Amino acid sequence: MRVAFVLIGSLAATAASAAECRQDRAVYADRDGGYELSFEPVGSNAAATSHHFKLKVLASGVVLDGIVMPGDPERSNGMVMHNCPEGDVTGEEIAACTVWEGVIYALDGGDAALLPDEAGKAAESLLLAGFGASLRYSTLWEEGKASVVPWDVLKRKGCAA
Numbered sequence: 001m002r003v004a005f006v007l008i009g010s011l012a013a014t015a016a017s018a019a020e021c022r023q024d025r026a027v028y029a030d031r032d033g034g035y036e037l038s039f040e041p042v043g044s045n046a047a048a049t050s051h052h053f054k055l056k057v058l059a060s061g062v063v064l065d066g067i068v069m070p071g072d073p074e075r076s077n078g079m080v081m082h083n084c085p086e087g088d089v090t091g092e093e094i095a096a097c098t099v100w101e102g103v104i105y106a107l108d109g110g111d112a113a114l115l116p117d118e119a120g121k122a123a124e125s126l127l128l129a130g131f132g133a134s135l136r137y138s139t140l141w142e143e144g145k146a147s148v149v150p151w152d153v154l155k156r157k158g159c160a161a
Contacts, residue, residue, distance in 0.1 A: 021159035023051070023115065026122035028154035034058055035150045037066070037126070038160060042118060051118060055080055062145045068104060068115055076115035078104040078128065082140055100134040107153065125155045 028037040039053045051068035064082050071077040084097035105112040106123030116123055132149045140146040 021122040021156070022118065023120050023122045024118035025160045026156055027158045027160055028126055029157045030150040030154050032148065032151070034148040035154070036157075037154050039118075039122075040160075050076070051115060057140070057146050059147060060145045062140065064099060064140075074114065076104045076106075078102060080128075080131070082138075099138045099140060100128065100131045102129050102131070102134075104128055122156055122159065125153055127153050 024039050024041045026039050029035065034057070036056045036058060037053055038056070039051060042049055042052050048069055049067045050070050053066040053068075055064040055066055056062070057064070062082070064080050065084065066078060066080045069077045069079075078101070079098055080100040081094070081097050082099050085093055104115050105127040106115050107113075107125040107127055108123055112127065113123075115126075129152055131152050135141065135146055136149045138146075
């Protein structure tokens, strides 16, 4: 009986921590389990970005860098990039390493909204409209580093410690 109470308490704590996950710690996956998107804190060295994330292609282990920039009109404008040069780069160089660019929508209860602030409660699902098609026609696909087209909706599967 005591074991049952401990187990129930542990499950309740896990459910509560999942419900309280901050956006900068949220981890998402596509429905087929081929891709994982993990947010991370921006820190103090990001002037124009509101969020940072990594998107991992699970079959190949390739990790893509992602950022979100607030826009005008107010939108969660996202970019997913692969092997971008560091430092002072041109727009042409950024365009060449960009895999996807678009708005990231938070989906909760059927409504689409802006991505919550870093410290806000993490969205249940994300919509990266056109991400699958963009990845399919990117250099990642051509180089064989991605071979499964992901769905544009990713569901929260956990929260990083």
